Amino acid sequence: MKKTGAQILCESLIKEGVEVIFGIPGGAVLPLYDTLPQYPQLRHILVRHEQGAAYAADGYARATHKAGVCLATSGPGATNLVTGIANAYMDSSPIIGITGQVARPFIGQDAFQEIDMTGITLPITKHNYLVTDTGELARIVKEAFYIAQTGRPGPVLIDIPKDVQQEEAEFVYPEKVALPGYKIFSQGHSIQVKRAARLINEAEKPVILAGRGVIISQAYDELKELAEKAQIPIVSTLLGIGSFPENHILNFGMLGIHGTAYANLAVQNADLLIAIGMRFDDRATANTSGFAPLAHIIHIDIDPAEIGKNVPVDTPIVGDVKNVLQAMNKEIERRDHLDWLSQLDQWRYEHPSLEIEENDKLLPQYVIRQIYEATQGDAIVVTGIGQNQMWAAQHFVYTKPDSFISSGGLGSMGFELPGAIGAKVGCPEKMVWCIAGDGGFQMTIQELATITQENLAVKIAIINNGYLGMIRQWQELFYKHRYVAAKLWNPDFVKIAEAYDIPGTRVKHREEVISAIQKAIDYPGPFLIDFVVEPEENVYPIVPPGESLSKTLEIPKPAIVDRY
């Protein structure tokens, strides 16, 4: 049956199980928007800036494990998506970007709102398409969803000229994809798996380093089985938070430049490091030349190009984490590692990295901890970037899968609010907390309108210290207190919320924290709390730039930890 390109797109999206599209209309997607009402099963959420659409699609994808879809017009609409697409690319999040393009006869003429979107997104997509033949649209959509969601996930962009949306073509949705150049290595090589299992069985000081790959692969049970069977302590990367319950006795928190001292000590003293679904990002490894100096490194990842990219690896296993761990767990022997675990507990006791100071000040760490206490961890936390992100990562206890969503690789301020919108749309039954910084919040503040228009009960906590806090911290510690462009004049966030028809309150004192959080939780809709926190509080521990994980600076008396 013949259908227009716009109809073909909508029907293909429905075939792929899409329920929500985040977008903004514009000239080059008007035929598509005109068609949308024919498909009421596609819920369109009107955002206020296309960057918000891409972040929301990303937040949706991370919360639901389904591809998120964002839609923008050609030219400025398309370029506004770019940061969000890059964010999804860096964190391996499956989003489908759909952009309008000028009609085919105008392509290459610098027509009104024409931009080479496939050219621009070449390095930040897993793959992208410019649709030049309406008859190929269905196949392209099928391929796009397949590529985005399989293997190492990532964003795929489809650029659709306006006349393709209007032109009719025969619509048959393909059953299969034919992509001879697309390789997925889902099963680990059995010899490597056996070798790794033997190394694990023989190790005296093993450490598991869990990354986002565990979450993408939903290998929570397999990871737990491995850790418990062989009694191996687990540390996680920032994006690996939520892969393993943080209240588990084998959990030693996050490693890295803001990792706990004991997580970093564990890695630096381990004789075997089992890195699972992570890519040795520099924020996790610090200076790689001094990273895990005593360890044999096993690296499990689905992307062969990650093996040996940043850190030399001794035993690589390319495969899907879930499959690899299932195979490996069969070979794992029960161990207790009593000496090693008691050593780690000793370090945890000696270096209480996450202890919150008892005083009258309104400390950001205390705010985060109280949000945890109030929710008992039963919430999705979506963070901004910088200090608020690190405190949210450190002081909330993540006990459930998919409960922490954050922009890791790109570190993109402004992700928090649209990301939380996406998570809430994807998981309406869950409580969603947006932990924002006062700086980043203003980068996508316009999405408060989206929240109100769609009545999304997102709870917003602004960690307001009146600074670009991480910048201020770095200028304090590494630029001799020279604060440049770090101080922020801020609007009255409670009044801003009120203007968007969102109730809110300001908290200036420690004793008001618990009741304000409870008020936000009890309110049956979106709610904003402006926490005016201690302005010059720093994130600790911190590994100074250029140093290895062995040089972890701690609060309150900065002491050098150098034990191995």
Place this chain on the structure above:
Amino acid sequence: MSDTKHTLVALVEDKPGVLTRVASLFRRRGFNIQSLAVGHSEQPGLSRMTVVVNGDSTEVEQVRKQLDKLINVIRVSDITGEDIVARELALIKVKATASTRSEIIQIVDIFRATIVDVSSDSVTVEVTGDEDKVESLIKLLGGFGIKEVTKTGRVALTRGNTPLKLIKNKERRNTYG
């Protein structure tokens, strides 16, 4: 691990933008291409690309794996250590007068090159061979004055019975690790 010249051969889909994807990848990852040659292969819809890159083997393996991740790249191999046939073609326009022309022709004959164009003040020489041969000829002809040179860059195939072909997914083995 010292820097050496590596030859990568890739079988790629013959689609618009594929060359851009490959070139963009090299630039983005900070890899230097010494030469890149591309043309149709024996299989319809597929082109064969020969890329020469400088780097240590870890770097080049990273290039190979990143290339292999591109959806339009069917397969890519580093054939450096293998038994290969590698050639490039150069066209060299040399200044020539009535008195020097015969000497140029002699040199051209020794190199089994050919003269493909003659004008009143120049001859254009076509030479095919490995890079060393091409370079030596250019050096020799340099004495007469070179007006223009263009080269194709290296194209290469493995010798004998090991064609780099489209392998069906089900036959593909996970060879990593």
